[in-house]
Amino acid sequence: MLELKVNGEVRRVSVEEDTPLLWVLRDTLGMTGTKYGCGIAQCGACTVLVDGVATRSCQMPVDSVVGAEITTIEAVEQDDVGRKVVDAWVSNQVPQCGYCQSGQVMAATALLKENPTPTDADIQSAMTNLCRCGTYNKIAAAVRLAAG
Incomplete structure (x- = not known):
């Protein structure tokens, strides 16, 4: 046990x-x-x-x-940063099929908790999850939005 x-x-x-x-x-x-x-x-x-x-x-x-x-992902919105990330994902209409998005949201939350003001290079370096729909530009835009 x-x-x-x-x-x-x-x-x-x-x-x-x-x-x-x-x-x-x-x-x-x-x-x-x-x-x-x-x-x-x-x-x-x-x-x-x-x-x-x-x-x-x-x-x-x-x-x-x-x-x-x-x-x-079930509890990510209980965290202030996680809530901002989810709100940015919705606002930017990031998902297409949505399958990878829980992992993407978790990676973005970890990035912003460690680095609240990431550069585009920081985002590219941290967001290594694959998206078969190719929503990488929307993902990066959502991370920038969540960073505020």
Whole structure:
């Protein structure tokens, strides 16, 4: 039995210690906002915050995040920065298909929490999640809007 702190709540899960965090969130805890994309930590659809750091959950063994604060898309708006990011995403109508957007929002939130006034180069460097619809310009514009 492992104890995880997810979205401010302690959750007990009975899973193998090497189970990827993504599957614990989705299958065990029923938090389906975090998406499965590639399974090799390349696309970013599975991005969550672990102690405020954007983390690809598909390759993160659950036992490595015991004791850490895990934030998923389901709770990102409880944070002031996360709320600004979501508002900017809506205002800029960023999503097309929307599949990658929870991971994109989490990456943008981590960036703005670390660097509230990023340059375009900072945004390009931090926003490495893939978007098959190609909404990168809208994503960058939303990050700039959220930065204010």
